Amino acid sequence: MADYFDRTADKTFTAVYKKETPDILAAFAAFDSAVFQPEGREIPLKYRELIALAVGITTQCVYCIDAHSQNAVKAGASEGELAEAAWVATAIRAGGGYAHGRLAFKLSGAHEH
Template structure:
C-alpha cells in the first residue's frame, strides 16, 4: 500500500508539529514508543501490532494500515495472522453496524414487541 502514498512532503509537515506544539509531540512520541516498545510489555509486540492493524483497518487509516501491517510482519506476524486481523476488524465493524441499527430502531420509535414494519 506504500506506493499509494506520496510521503515525500511528510517531513515538511511534521515540522509544523515540532514548531507549533513541540511539548505535545514529545509526549505523544514518548507514549507511542512506550505502547509499541519491543520489550517490557505484557502483550508481545507482534500481537500489539496485529491489534493496531485491526484498529487501523476499522478506522480506515491508510497510513496506519501501512505502518502497522509492516510492523506486524517485522515483529513476526504471518500472512494468516494479518488476514485474521483483517477479519477481526471486519467483524467488529459489522457488529457496530448491527448494534447501531438497533439504536436506530429505538430512536425511530420502533416498538420491539410489534410484528409490523412501521414505527409506532
C-alpha cells in the first residue's frame, strides 16, 4: 500500500476531475460536506466519522482510513473507539464470509444429494 499511497501528491490528481467532470465533482463535494457537517445531524460527528472509518476498513480504502481516523480523533474519538470501530468492521466482514458460505452450500446443489 505504501508503494502507491502518497497523502500529499495523490490529491493533485483531483485536477483531472476538475477538468473533466467539474459538475460531478462539485455535486460530490456538496454531498460529502452535507454528510459530514459538524452540526445539525441526528448522529453526532464523532460517530459519523467512526462509521466512515469502519466502512473504510471494510472496503480497505487507505484514503478513507487515513482521513476518517484523523477526523474521528478531531471530533473527540479515543484510540479505544478507533479500535472498536475496527473490530466492528472486522466482525461484519467475517459475518459476510459466514453468510456467503451458506449461500455456497445452497447454490452448489451438494445438499440435494
